[in-house]
Amino acid sequence: MREIIQRRQQAGFVGRDGQVAQFRENLGLAVTDARRRFVFNVHGDAGVGKTFLVQQLRRVAGEQAALTAYTNEDAFDVPDTMAAIAANLADQGARLKEFEKRYATYQQRRRELEADPQAPEGASAFLTRTAVKIGLGAARQVPVAGAVVDAIDANALAEQADRVRVFLSTKFHGHDKDIHLLLSPSEELTPVFVEGLREVARNQPLALFLDTFERTAPLLDGWLLDLLGARYGELPANLVVTVAGQRPLDPNRWAAYLDVIADIPLVPFTEVEVRQLLSHKGVTDDRVIRVILELSGRLPLLVAMLAENRPADSAEVGDPSGNAVERFLKWEDDQSRRNAALAGALPRRVNQDILAVATKAEDPSMLYSWLRGQPFVTHNAGVCHYHDIVRASMIRLQRGQSPSIWREQHTKLAAQYRAWRKELALKDDDGWKNATWQEYILEETYHELCANPAAALPTALENAVFAARAGATMARRWAEMLRQAGQDVNNPAVQRWGGRLYTNIDDADSGRIGFLTALLQEADLAMATRTIALATRGRQYRRGRKYEQALADFNRIIELSPDRDWPIVDRAETYQLMGRYEEALADFGRALEADPGSVPALTGRGKTYRMMGRYEKALADLNRALELEPESHVLYEYRGHTHMAMKWYEQALADLNHSLELLPDCHAAYERRAETYRLMKRHEEALIDFKRALENDPKCLYSLSHRGLTYDAMGRYEEALDDFNEALRIDPENHHLYERRGEAYMSMERYEEALDDFNRSLELDPKCHGAHERRAAVYMLMERYEDALTDLNRALELSPGCQLAITQRDLVLQMLEP
Structure with a gap:
């Protein structure tokens, strides 16, 4: 018993016994036990002891032979958070080797890009540390205005990222995986990170601690949910994640995981817990204890601070209405340490170099080592953070005592x-x-x-x-x-x-x-x-399809700076997305009058001509752009698309092949080449390219739906249905997908299911004449000629010159003749 008591006394932690016991017991449960919790959510007001408890829980996990890792707001985004966890685990001999390698590559490539004076304007908007995945057909993956966009919006985003893509493909030619890593670091790094966690957890349990979550939640909350949902691969079953912040996890967002979350609300210490801590620190005088109880508000942090120097009587604590920090510093006799504690509070975070500047100390290492050990300081990755309450008190004290020194x-x-x-x-x-x-x-x-x-x-x-x-x-x-x-x-x-x-x-x-x-x-x-x-x-408005607002901003820039051509190109691209092609052409032309060699203007005008069906003019502009930038894989892809629209399939293949030579992992080029093969009825080759495109982006609607059409044309209807079903899981409101799946059902003579799909397509888009034609075809096969005639009449109202509908209606009228 004596040994057990001594171990507990030496542990240095008093209070929160119930929470610590709950965590320890949970680690001892089998992963299949229904009582096992995989997420601990510690939450409470500032100063209530969240970080103090998290540190104790981490120690408990270590005692249970678990690998542990801790992060806080220093790791501000997803890649940094993963890197911090990997570094913690490496310190314990558990290396996430593949992740470390990929993260080092990411950092190196970022440095190279950031140091390149030729990097295009706007690159940083796409390559922030929270970069979203950008790519043609990256449907419903790019967050815009708090919602998720459909395939058209994803394409629009990719169109606007072309300049960045062109630059990256030129700069990192032959390193296509690194380009993907730069464009979407979280998406690229997280699967490798998860695989690393599984590997190191084969022999030891794993405990991760995410502190100060109130600051990092905007960027980490969704990622953490994706981890638990196995979006990036299965997490090891012997993993426990502790999330600590001022607010509890949002019950609406976390509803699916409430059964595996242990909710740990923290409130100030009870009087018994305060007395336990003070007794542990050797403070036993009842008058001293009462003063500390009143002065601290029973906040664990302040109790620990006031107990740190073991006041022998109430006079050493001071007036309960006084400043807790001032009372604490009064007990420190070493003036250099007092100065260091106050000076270290001025920066938002402090390391040894900053402390040296703040204190002018000749040897700041000793002071920094002392500061790291103080109860109001947490230390992680070489940087110290003061607790918010303590820092606020310290800076308030200094600001009030001497405003001139403060400044x-x-x-x-x-x-x-x-x-x-x-x-x-x-x-x-x-x-x-x-x-x-x-x-x-x-x-x-x-x-x-x-x-x-x-x-x-x-x-x-x-x-x-x-x-x-x-x-x-x-x-x-x-x-x-x-x-x-x-x-x-x-x-x-x-x-x-x-x-x-x-x-x-x-x-x-x-x-x-x-x-x-x-x-x-x-x-x-x-x-x-x-x-x-x-x-x-304006560019943000455009990404969110708020085109009128985008135009207003670009118009204002043109009024303020009429001699600049780039806002004219921006406005032209906006007109293009709005389908106002003539206005887009006029602006692209105006930009080219100012700068005949503007590749963005030539490219934009060429794309506009293609959308208008004016293919010869489109080719002229794209050819000129390629003369100026002959190594642009994007321009070859665009020209290949134009050739494909002209049904010049061999020329399209030549361009798309060259695009893939320049950027071998460009899934957009694979999509276009696959579609070209499909139109040429070279179905096996189309399937190979669609497969390669989907390896790069498994949720690409374009590739899924067009591969489904390929399977349908080959009579492989079950595989076609698989692709259409997967596409509809991604985008359940896409009327084209219902129409295409309906055609597959029709080919399989599953007419009722085909009708259901055509009905749903027309609910989503009542003006789609193609869906009316196809539903009419099903009705004809079912010998429901009156229904077929109704649909065909409607199809011809929507598209009066449609020859297919005219022919079908003639047949139906013949069948209805007495």
Whole structure:
């Protein structure tokens, strides 16, 4: 008994016994036991001891021979979170080798791209660290305005990403997998990450801890749900994930997993738990205990701080109405440590280098080592974080005691971050594409706002526009920085701006619309910055199919800068997506008058001509574009598409073959070539290409539906149905898919099922004359001639010149003759 008691005393953790016991018991249950929980959700207000408990749970997991990994808000997005987990596991000898290799490649390629001055404008919008998957036919995978788009929208997004794709294919020629990795890091890395988890969990249980989830949930919540749903592969059964944040997991989003979640709400310590902790620290005087109870509000963090120096009487604790942090620092006799504790609170996160700047210490390593061990500090991956409550108290204390020193210290820290940023030797346009440069300007701006909020706010709002152009992740981080700076310096204007910008951005990349609208309406932006804000918002509107709003933004830019040709190209591309082809042609022509060698304008006009059926003119523009960029796989793909529309199939094959030589893993080119083979009735070759396209994108509607048509033409109806069924699972509101599946049922003489599909197609699109024709054909086969005649009459109302409908109606009328 004595040994057990000593071990518990040495553990250094008092309180939360029930939660710790629940976690320990769960680890001991068989994975098949109905009581086993796979997710622990720790939640409660700031200061209630979530991180303290999570650290104890991690220790318990380690005692049970489990591998453990911990992340917090330092890992801001999905790739960084996976990398942090992999690094933790590697420290325990469990390497995710394949993931580490792919992640290192991703980082290297990102650095190469960010350092390339030739990278096209807009690349950062597609290649943020939260990059969504972009690709032709990537239906219902690209988040826009909080919803999910259909195949048309996915195609539109891919069209707008062409310049980035062309640049990447040229820059990383022969490294097509790396291009996919850059375009969609989460999608590419997560399956490798999951496979690594399965491998290391073969011999040991695994416990992952995601702390400060209230900050990372906007980017990690959906990913975590996808992990549990096996979207990226099956997770090991002996895995337990602990998610800790101020708010519980959303019961609506997590409804499917409520039976496997252990809900752990935390409230302040009970008086008994406070007394246990104080007793463990050697604080036994009842008067001291009562003062600590009142002063701490029984928040575990403050109780631990006030107990740390073992006050012998109530006088050492001080007035209960006093400042807890000031009382704590009073007990520290070493002035350098006192200064380090206060100075370390000024930056939002502190490492040894920052502490050296803040304290001017000759040997900051000793101070940093001491700081890491304090109860109000958590340490992860070389960086210290103060608890929010403690940091708020410390900065409030310093701001009030000496405003001049406060300004001086923040000015010094801002200057240091600015110096580090300049050492990178990047121009601003390139810097906004570089993660390290972004980190430096975030913290530089934070300290400038703390030093002089009125003077720094206008520049901070100007830079907010560039942050939004860099991507949704950076925009969100910029808004959070503004909000925190306003709170820390107690400036309502800065805090209000941060709050407004943060609430106007959502998980989708197009969530930047509200962010930019707020800046355009209320911030005093310079003309050049206003133009960038309008252009970025216009492109977001266009991605969300809000074409009129997009046109308004591009029109405004043209009014402000009539000599620039790029907004004219943007407006032309918008007209094209709206089907206003003549206006698109006029704008593309205007842009080409200003710059006859503009490849985007030539490409856009060529595509517009193709959509209008003016194939010869389309070929002329695409040929000219290829003369200027002869290594563009995208241009060969477009020209191949044009040749295919002209039924010049051999020329189409030649172009698509060349496109695939330039980018061997381009699934869009495989799709087009497969469709060309299908139209040539070279069905086996079509199937090979559709299979290759679907290997790159298993949820591509175009490939699934057209492979289904190929199987149907070959008489392989069951396989056709499999493809149509899978396509309808992805997009259950697509009337074309019901129509195509109905045709397969008709070929199989399953007429009732065919009717059901044609009925559903016409519910979704009552004006589809093709569905009326096909349903009429089924009615004719069923000898329901009156119904067939009704459908054919309707088809001819919708398409008066349709020869097939005319012929069918003549046959029906003959059958109805007495």
